[in-house]
Amino acid sequence: MSDRRPGLRRRDVLAVGLVLATALVITSLVISRRPAAAGADQQARGRELYLTGCVSCHGVKGEGVVGPDGRRRGPSLQTSGEAGAYYYLSTGRMPLGSSDEQPRRKKRAYEGADLDALVAYVASLGTGPKAPIVHLAGADLAKGGELYRANCQACHSASGSGGALSYGRAAPSLHSAQPREIAAAMRAGPGQMPVFSSREIGGRDLDAVVRYVQYLRTPRDPGGLPIGRIGPIPEGFVAWSIGMVALLAIVAWIGTRMPIRREVEVPDQPGEGSP
Amino acid sequence: MSRTTRARRAKREPVGRWIDDRLGVAKLARTALNKVFPDHWSFMIGELGLYSFVILVLTGAYLTFFFRASTTEVTYAGSYDALRGVRMTEAYRSALDISFDVRAGLLMRQIHHWAALLFLASIVVHLGRVFFTGAFRRPREINWMVGVTLLILAIFNGFAGYSLLDDQLSGTGLRIAYSIALSIPVAGTWITSLLFGGEFPGPDIINRLYVIHILIIPAIITVLLTVHLAIVVRHKHTQFPGPGRREDNVVGERMWPTYAAKATGLFFLTAAVVCFLGGVFQINPIWIYGPFDAAQVSSASQPDWYMGWLDGALRIMPGWEIRAFGFEIPNPFFPGVLLAGLTFGLLFAWPFLEARVTGDHGEHHIDDRPRQRPVRTALGVATIAFYVILFLGAGADVLSTTFGLSVNSVLWTFRFAVFVAPVVAGSVTYRLCRELCRRDGLPMASKVSWGEIPSRLLGRHRPPDASPHPAEPDEPMPTHDELV
Numbered sequence A: 001m002s003d004r005r006p007g008l009r010r011r012d013v014l015a016v017g018l019v020l021a022t023a024l025v026i027t028s029l030v031i032s033r034r035p036a037a038a039g040a041d042q043q044a045r046g047r048e049l050y051l052t053g054c055v056s057c058h059g060v061k062g063e064g065v066v067g068p069d070g071r072r073r074g075p076s077l078q079t080s081g082e083a084g085a086y087y088y089l090s091t092g093r094m095p096l097g098s099s100d101e102q103p104r105r106k107k108r109a110y111e112g113a114d115l116d117a118l119v120a121y122v123a124s125l126g127t128g129p130k131a132p133i134v135h136l137a138g139a140d141l142a143k144g145g146e147l148y149r150a151n152c153q154a155c156h157s158a159s160g161s162g163g164a165l166s167y168g169r170a171a172p173s174l175h176s177a178q179p180r181e182i183a184a185a186m187r188a189g190p191g192q193m194p195v196f197s198s199r200e201i202g203g204r205d206l207d208a209v210v211r212y213v214q215y216l217r218t219p220r221d222p223g224g225l226p227i228g229r230i231g232p233i234p235e236g237f238v239a240w241s242i243g244m245v246a247l248l249a250i251v252a253w254i255g256t257r258m259p260i261r262r263e264v265e266v267p268d269q270p271g272e273g274s275p
Numbered sequence B: 001m002s003r004t005t006r007a008r009r010a011k012r013e014p015v016g017r018w019i020d021d022r023l024g025v026a027k028l029a030r031t032a033l034n035k036v037f038p039d040h041w042s043f044m045i046g047e048l049g050l051y052s053f054v055i056l057v058l059t060g061a062y063l064t065f066f067f068r069a070s071t072t073e074v075t076y077a078g079s080y081d082a083l084r085g086v087r088m089t090e091a092y093r094s095a096l097d098i099s100f101d102v103r104a105g106l107l108m109r110q111i112h113h114w115a116a117l118l119f120l121a122s123i124v125v126h127l128g129r130v131f132f133t134g135a136f137r138r139p140r141e142i143n144w145m146v147g148v149t150l151l152i153l154a155i156f157n158g159f160a161g162y163s164l165l166d167d168q169l170s171g172t173g174l175r176i177a178y179s180i181a182l183s184i185p186v187a188g189t190w191i192t193s194l195l196f197g198g199e200f201p202g203p204d205i206i207n208r209l210y211v212i213h214i215l216i217i218p219a220i221i222t223v224l225l226t227v228h229l230a231i232v233v234r235h236k237h238t239q240f241p242g243p244g245r246r247e248d249n250v251v252g253e254r255m256w257p258t259y260a261a262k263a264t265g266l267f268f269l270t271a272a273v274v275c276f277l278g279g280v281f282q283i284n285p286i287w288i289y290g291p292f293d294a295a296q297v298s299s300a301s302q303p304d305w306y307m308g309w310l311d312g313a314l315r316i317m318p319g320w321e322i323r324a325f326g327f328e329i330p331n332p333f334f335p336g337v338l339l340a341g342l343t344f345g346l347l348f349a350w351p352f353l354e355a356r357v358t359g360d361h362g363e364h365h366i367d368d369r370p371r372q373r374p375v376r377t378a379l380g381v382a383t384i385a386f387y388v389i390l391f392l393g394a395g396a397d398v399l400s401t402t403f404g405l406s407v408n409s410v411l412w413t414f415r416f417a418v419f420v421a422p423v424v425a426g427s428v429t430y431r432l433c434r435e436l437c438r439r440d441g442l443p444m445a446s447k448v449s450w451g452e453i454p455s456r457l458l459g460r461h462r463p464p465d466a467s468p469h470p471a472e473p474d475e476p477m478p479t480h481d482e483l484v
Helices: A004-053 A081-090 A112-123 A141-151 A179-188 A203-215 A232-255 B002-012 B015-023 B026-034 B041-064 B090-100 B105-132 B141-163 B168-182 B188-196 B205-235 B255-280 B305-316 B333-358 B374-394 B396-402 B407-440 B450-457
Strands: A072-074 A263-265 B036-038 B073-075 B087-089 B250-254 B322-324 B327-329
Touching: A004 A112, A081 A112, A081 A179, A141 A203, A179 A203, A232 B041, A232 B105, A232 B255, A232 B305, A263 B036, B015 B026, B026 B255, B036 B255, B041 B105, B041 B205, B041 B255, B073 B090, B087 B090, B090 B105, B105 B141, B105 B255, B105 B305, B105 B374, B141 B168, B141 B205, B141 B305, B141 B333, B168 B188, B168 B305, B168 B333, B188 B205, B250 B255, B305 B333, B305 B374, B305 B396, B305 B407, B333 B450, B374 B396, B374 B407, B396 B407
Parallel strands: none
Antiparallel strands: A263 B250, B036 B250, B073 B087, B322 B327
């Protein structure tokens, strides 16, 4: 017995080792499969959302759709990337009610995990810019202001309140834009907006611009009520409708006080009178 | 002892007499204080302009202590975070310092700017009052022209003032002014390089505008204001028709004490309104606009309201250019130079044009009621409509974003409205005037047929009724102490 014991022991050990090793391999395989499965879930969810909410205008592969009347119903998404998808979906600009509508900021249709899933799915349809993560702490406000004035104010106006573009289009006000939305918009160049790639405006500069745009929501603003901060048009309006109305009211008030007595004066200049 | 003697002597010789003994001004002062002014509230509108000008001089003097009219490049290190470390001109930096670091600087700047807007508004309303009541007719044509000159100077000085600060908005305005001057055929390039000291923006313009803004034009305005008022005293003020009021008398109140009290009160109330605006409403936030860079522009760049009609004309003018005699006539010439020239030329010439057309060359000291002159009133209202449409055209982009319209359709609307609105406004006014006269049983000015106007303007018309002047009431001169 005693001589068989070590042999048995060795077999036991081997068996246990084998079982353990198998278990380890299976476990590690299962563990390693897990994120992929989650990714697959997200992919599936994103695809599901895409095929219900976006496909009618952007096509199954994001290639864009031309309607039977020959008019383009929705553009290709294959170069939008994460940045474009994030910008349009997080600001609620997509989905649109009708393809003729100009996209405007509205309540988001997708939130949280659904938003992430759809953004990731659209990004996977092609190659496009990533939606940058913004680091506002330590971003250079003054530098951001310089970049903003050089690149953004021509359309969005110096105060960020937006402005008119041609044929009914408009550059939106930036006062409700969130940091990552601004960054994504710069990288994606939605609508008529130019693309500002990382070659033109690098990461630090991007942070600076976003910080300045955020600053424009509540800038240091002395001098009283900011009447629109869109230049002299509202100033002229206030000058006439408040200032001039008040002054004319005062003149009318003073000018119609009852006189104590009325006097008559005759011209004392001999040269006066009709020739 | 000696103190009481001195006191007694002082009692015997009051300040007034002391001055009169040395300068002999008592007679002049008595005449001035006894001067009778006709009472109508609208005759005080011009005073609003005068008092705004006084406030402009006072606040402007304060600002000159701190403003540096220099285009030297500096780096900002003041207390406004969002521009710290930015390169800018000394002019812009000193404007920022006035706004953030000079005690009461921003308040003074804002009062100065609001006072400028109201100065111009008062001048325009006053001009309207004089126009619609016919107070420009003989013998007041010269004073009318002095007034129009004052309007031009005030517009130019307002533009020079806000162009000094060298922020993005003012630089954009200067850029447009440069282009308008450049569009003058043949002479344009010479004029601009003379004024700006070279290609835009040029090294000299801020400095030159500063001298023009704080010295030259204010001095001319002061002289012309004095002339303006002296002529009013010389002619006596016009008056509206009423009981006892004739072409050869003035019915109203004496300068002292009634008008002195009213005028003093009006000055302080004008100052109160301007200070209220300066303290409560932000104007021209230059720190948001940033330093001027010739390569940049912001959307919603507009001039102050009194330049708005010019900007609007530039915006709604279709892009036509003409070549004539081998010279290019650039597009901005028509709205920028021709329209401005016509506007002020017609204003200067109006009293003479009207006298030619109506054939009425007589003296008038009794004001017209606007309704009794339907044609003049209608033309005036049509002109106002024309300039209001041009002004709105300057805000085409702001209007289209505010109301969600296409800026192109807004522009096209204005291109038609600028011709349609005056016609509509004029004919409505004409009918309204006639109806009002009919209702009140007032006599109306005799009609001049349209066909006669050209020949009358050219001076070839001979009125069939021989008398060149309308009949004046032949009444005896009233005595000096006649009370009404």
